[in-house]
Amino acid sequence: MRNGLGNQVGxxxxxxxxxxxxxxxxxxxAIVFPLFLLAVNSGGLKDATNLPGFPTxxxxxxxxxxxFIQGALFSxxxxxxxxxxxxxxxxxxxxALTPLRGAALLSGLLAGAFVLGVVQAIVYLSVGLIAGAxxxxxxxxxxxxxxxxxxxxxxxxxxxxFAALRFGSGEAVxxxxxVFFVFxxxxxxxxxxxxxxxxxxHAIASVNPVTYLLEAIRSLLIEGxxxxxxxxxxxxxxxxxxxxxxxxxxxxxxxxxxx
Amino acid sequence: MSAEQTGRPSANRISVARAVAWRxxxxxxxxxxxxxxxxxxxxFFFVSFAxxxxxxxxxxxxxxxxxxxxFQFVFVLLQxxxxxxxxxxxxxxxxxxxxxxxxxxxxxxxxxxxxxxxxLAALARAFITWTVLxxxxxxxxxxxxxSGGEIVALYVLAIFVNLSATLWSAGVALRVRSIQGGPxxxxxxxxxxxxxxxxxxLSLLSGWIHAVxxxxxxxxxxxxxxxxxxxxxxVVILAFAxxxxxxxxxxxxxxxGLRSAEAAG
Numbered sequence: 001m002r003n004g005l006g007n008q009v010g011x012x013x014x015x016x017x018x019x020x021x022x023x024x025x026x027x028x029x030a031i032v033f034p035l036f037l038l039a040v041n042s043g044g045l046k047d048a049t050n051l052p053g054f055p056t057x058x059x060x061x062x063x064x065x066x067x068f069i070q071g072a073l074f075s076x077x078x079x080x081x082x083x084x085x086x087x088x089x090x091x092x093x094x095x096a097l098t099p100l101r102g103a104a105l106l107s108g109l110l111a112g113a114f115v116l117g118v119v120q121a122i123v124y125l126s127v128g129l130i131a132g133a134x135x136x137x138x139x140x141x142x143x144x145x146x147x148x149x150x151x152x153x154x155x156x157x158x159x160x161x162f163a164a165l166r167f168g169s170g171e172a173v174x175x176x177x178x179v180f181f182v183f184x185x186x187x188x189x190x191x192x193x194x195x196x197x198x199x200x201x202h203a204i205a206s207v208n209p210v211t212y213l214l215e216a217i218r219s220l221l222i223e224g225x226x227x228x229x230x231x232x233x234x235x236x237x238x239x240x241x242x243x244x245x246x247x248x249x250x251x252x253x254x255x256x257x258x259x
Numbered sequence: 260m261s262a263e264q265t266g267r268p269s270a271n272r273i274s275v276a277r278a279v280a281w282r283x284x285x286x287x288x289x290x291x292x293x294x295x296x297x298x299x300x301x302x303f304f305f306v307s308f309a310x311x312x313x314x315x316x317x318x319x320x321x322x323x324x325x326x327x328x329x330f331q332f333v334f335v336l337l338q339x340x341x342x343x344x345x346x347x348x349x350x351x352x353x354x355x356x357x358x359x360x361x362x363x364x365x366x367x368x369x370x371x372x373x374x375x376x377x378x379l380a381a382l383a384r385a386f387i388t389w390t391v392l393x394x395x396x397x398x399x400x401x402x403x404x405x406s407g408g409e410i411v412a413l414y415v416l417a418i419f420v421n422l423s424a425t426l427w428s429a430g431v432a433l434r435v436r437s438i439q440g441g442p443x444x445x446x447x448x449x450x451x452x453x454x455x456x457x458x459x460x461l462s463l464l465s466g467w468i469h470a471v472x473x474x475x476x477x478x479x480x481x482x483x484x485x486x487x488x489x490x491x492x493x494v495v496i497l498a499f500a501x502x503x504x505x506x507x508x509x510x511x512x513x514x515x516g517l518r519s520a521e522a523a524g
Binding site: 029036037039040041043044045046047048050051181182185186188189190191195196197198200201205 | 303314317319463465
């Protein structure tokens with residue numbers, strides 16, 4: 001029997017990707033909803049560029065960072081819901097009877113999030129550029145933006161895995177969606193940090209990691225190459241991913257012991 | 260011949276509505292999974308918009324006497340009114356999915372009382388949300404320039420929005436009879452709300468969003484509501500015409516849904 005780690009990851013990854021691609025109900029909202037908000041916000045908040053200190057004269061360019069994070073939030077739901085379904089249907093129990101390693105299971109399940117992350121990033125960037133947004137970092141910046149976006153999506157996906165393993169219910173995973181949206185709402189989503197004039201909101205947004213993920217994406221769109229912002233963005237994505245994997249591994253062990 | 264003699268259930272429309280409303284409100288209050296999102300969502304929107312976008316009040320041409328917090332309060336109030344109705348539609352769909360709705364249909368002599376009951380429950384839910392939202396807004400220092408009568412008029416508009424959204428969602432729930440119809444209730448409501456002047460007044464919008472917002476009926480409700488809270492009433496007649504027309508239109512939609520549910524057995 002071929003049971004090397006690479007082979008196990010490959011098989012589960014293939015299943016995860018096919019499963020994601022076969023569920024338009026997962027893909028369509030994850031792409032359409034952020035684009036709808038992009039259209040509404042870029043039209044409705046256009047005048048914000050008239051505020052002194054606003055970093056660009058194109059609000060579309062500024063707000064284009066938001067769909068990448070919203071798309072990543074959908075990754076939490078999709079990855080978590082898929083795993084929760086495996087738990088609810090008993091598929092995870094059957095996997096537990098095989099020599100499958102926990103790391104293979106978790107990594108393989110993230111493949112669907114990875115593919116969806118790539119599709120989302122390409123669509124968001126393409127739509128944004130067609131609509132008139134700028135990409136100051138040029139074509140190389142597009143590649144880095146894609147890498148950053150996918151890193152964030154996969155990192156958020158690990159939280160979905162943890163939630164599914166911890167609660168074992170798709171409904172509970174879905175219930176987390178508003179919680180994660182709060183992180184987006186309480187960040188420098190619609191205005192840059194320097195223009196958040198409400199003190200308490202500024203304080204929360206300053207410690208909210210989502211603010212720095214947005215700033216990393218915006219640095220490529222607005223400034224060009226700001227290595228500090230990019231390093232912080234990739235660093236936060238890596239930290240969230242590592243913590244999520246650790247938590248998910250621990251929850252997997254607990255769940256398999258229960259089984 | 261009485262209803263008992265014919266073997267038909269005897270409950271009249273009011274008692275049916277009361278029973279359905281009581282159960283729905285009871286479920287809402289007893290289940291944190293329903294209660295917490297209904298309270299938290301509007302608060303998050305309010306905090307995010309009024310707190311995070313306060314600088315928008317400094318944009319040249321933005322002249323709203325009561326300030327940006329009050330400007331956004333009106334949108335969040337109407338939004339929570341609409342989503343109170345949509346969430347009640349979810350409850351209705353779930354009841355039909357689990358078969359409880361069919362039992363209602365068998366027991367109720369006047370089935371329109373079922374829809375009326377859900378509408379009453381939606382209103383009760385909305386009042387709970389509005390109480391919390393208003394308290395938070397006042398604590399946050401919201402300025403109210405309008406008189407008592409104007410503030411009552413603002414809440415009356417919100418009641419009509421709540422009723423419209425409930426009847427819209429009921430029409431969907433009664434046709435689909437499954438929680439899978441949820442996006443059909445939610446997405447159009449979300450769409451029409453966000454295609455109104457959410458962040459700035461209509462006069463500051465430009466391009467396609469201005470064109471769409473200009474013909475969006477929610478714009479009149481929002482502008483009138485903002486006029487009421489700032490003590491400078493505007494487009495009042497148009498807003499109330501829209502407020503009366505929407506529930507009438509969606510009552511027909513809900514009535515069609517009821518026929519569909521009856522036909523399905």
